[in-house]
């Protein structure tokens with residue numbers, strides 16, 4: 001069977017936003033100083049800029065040029081390209097996450113020693129700066145764009161022989177000052193987010209790096225929401241809603257997740273103290289075992305101290321409390337679990353990390369080695385225009401010209417510039433002409449004139465061709481921009497509609513079924529209505545720039561879709577019986593197959609019906625179909641067929657899972673350990689199948705696990721799947737649902753299939769406690785807690801068996817290397833305790849019966 005994952009299909013397998021920097025970050029500086037600039041997180045390598053600082057010259061001066069480009073830095077991240085929004089001002093080139101966010105980094109043009117085109121990527125140029133800093137590579141969208149950037153940058157770089165800038169950058173970056181307990185250089189939007197969050201002073205001090213990471217992550221989400229809703233970028237942070245679940249969850253009495261109680265036992269206690277804490281004399285950890293460091297329970301989410309209102313950023317000295325508390329009551333407050341993994345040091349949360357060895361392929365010579373400060377001559381020769389001349393001269397003119405203009409720069413290049421870039425004129429031949437006769441000399445002069453005339457006509461021709469090319473580039477760029485703008489507008493509208501739909505699922509369900517064939521309204525699964533709004537997938541809220549990372553445009557996506565759907569009218573093949581669910585992208589119906597072949601196999605099928613015209617991310621849907629088609633397995637909701645009713649009515653036919661989502665089962669049942677074991681076992685088999693195919697699901701949670709009437713357990717919702725390849729065997733894209741996200745995802749590190757194992761562990765906690773950890777926390781705090789706490793605590797560990805706790809600890813192991821794989825998990829003792837599938841069927845009750853009645 002030929003793989004569906006051809007090179008072309010890969011585009012569908014990478015649906016997320018632009019990758020976040022993958023490598024571990026160096027620690028935050030503890031003081032703001034010039035020296036700190038050397039240890040900044042690499043995504044702020046250039047010179048991080050404070051948006052709040054009025055004296056921040058990175059933001060001063062009018063904008064000369066702005067636009068999107070792909071950027072990467074030489075060195076550790078030499079293989080990562082990040083999409084950035086660039087703003088060029090008089091003395092700085094600033095890099096933003098998006099159009100509305102403050103700059104996250106800045107290049108002072110005064111430090112630039114060279115700007116030159118390189119072949120690292122199409123339309124790419126390199127910015128070399130004074131020694132001690134790494135080269136930057138910027139890949140533009142076209143030649144025109146490339147030279148426009150190079151030209152504008154070049155002309156503002158004093159080290160390259162142009163006039164001095166009028167301003168110098170006052171570099172500001174985010175730092176943590178342990179003496180004041182506050183952050184310095186925090187962008188205004190981040191400061192507002194932090195003020196509105198439940199993150200405490202103690203949290204700052206405990207792990208300032210994590211605070212910054214989740215702020216960065218969360219401010220992105222908020223910015224994206226603002227873009228979608230069209231609200232002001234500055235206002236929303238301050239109005240950050242404290243979102244709560246819409247219904248009070250069962251078995252939830254305290255109103256707060258993971259409260260500190262004597263019985264709260266960390267599943268795995270393995271956080272090592274960050275460097276910052278050490279340097280600021282914060283308590284060190286209590287070792288559980290010689291080879292391990294532990295985070296005592298009191299360091300877990302503590303009862304919040306009264307929050308100053310409004311919270312100030314410059315805070316008092318953080319209290320040194322935790323260690324003493326831990327030591328005071330170690331027996332009752334912290335009981336480590338048995339597994340050997342517990343004792344491992346959590347490398348994932350350390351702030352200092354080993355610098356990964358650079359891959360030889362990614363190694364580029366550094367500035368110090370190969371790029372001495374250029375001489376004025378070489379600078380002139382490296383001027384973008386000169387480079388353009390050189391390049392086009394080489395390309396277009398094979399023979400040396402006696403004189404004349406650069407043909408490739410028709411309007412501006414003086415004729416003499418060619419001399420600098422061409423081989424020296426044929427001196428010996430000229431010397432020989434002194435000895436020839438006048439007649440011969442005249443003939444030769446004539447020949448020279450002819451040659452010159454021919455050359456001039458050749459030049460004129462090339463000039464006009466170059467002009468046409470340039471014109472075409474411009475027109476193309478304009479058309480592209482216009483098209484992009486239209487798509488963005490359309491997508492924004494669609495996202496608003498989708499967001500409204502998501503917010504009113506119940507109202508929608510009360511509406512009359514859309515089609516005449518629907519005989520009777522079906523009970524819809526309530527799954528997402530019970531979740532806080534912030535538990536929705538992050539990805540649909542991504543801004544337009546980040547959404548379209550698929551290399552395919554809409555037309556290509558539609559073409560791909562047409563190639564995977566079947567011909568025929570589904571109305572003639574299936575009879576819809578009722579609506580059973582509502583998703584963001586469409587409605588799910590139960591239907592009876594009309595075709596004898598199909599009805600012999602399936603008495604009922606599920607049909608997900610979507611209006612493609614209103615889908616902001618069609619590639620996700622195609623992705624989902626491709627994965628489902630490819631991944632047939634007893635633990636995957638199997639794809640049966642798909643139809644496209646022109647122009648945009650897509651039907652995806654799949655196995656009908658009358659039991660509905662696990663979320664609903666959890667809400668109406670108390671599951672036994674045996675039932676939990678079976679559900680985990682079945683889900684894990686599905687994951688194993690996906691992982692063997694190098695597919696990461698990335699959104700495992702109870703909402704995406706369905707059961708049928710016999711108790712079969714199957715994974716669904718493959719829109720966010722990612723495929724790993726030899727070239728890209730790690731991901732860094734931020735997708736998923738926050739509460740189920742592994743710490744490495746929240747911290748924007750590289751990740752692999754084991755993120756699904758983490759999510760499976762969280763899903764197991766859902767089955768034990770009815771909800772994932774931190775569900776009741778406001779989102780930023782929840783992200784912080786995932787990033788810093790790592791392995792969450794259980795509410796009532798004493799009620800659980802040793803096996804299930806061990807199972808949780810190997811799933812929820814922060815150290816990815818120590819976290820179980822799907823293969824190893826399947827042999828875990830806990831999963832051997834499972835019950836029969838028919839013992840799951842009893843849980844379905846209303847769900848399955850409800851559907852069956854219809």
Ligand SMILES: Nc1ncnc2c1ncn2[C@@H]1O[C@H](COP(=O)(O)OP(=O)(O)OP(=O)(O)O)[C@@H](O)[C@H]1O
Pocket residue numbers: 524525526527528580581582583584585586587588606608637654655656657658660661703706716717719
């Ligand atoms: N194969 C199926 N059989 C039975 N019910 C299903 C099936 N697929 C989905 N459902 C029900 O329909 C609901 C919506 O499913 P859908 O896959 O559209 O959800 P979603 O993931 O929220 O949406 P989207 O994928 O559009 O973001 C589910 O919660 C589930 O209860």
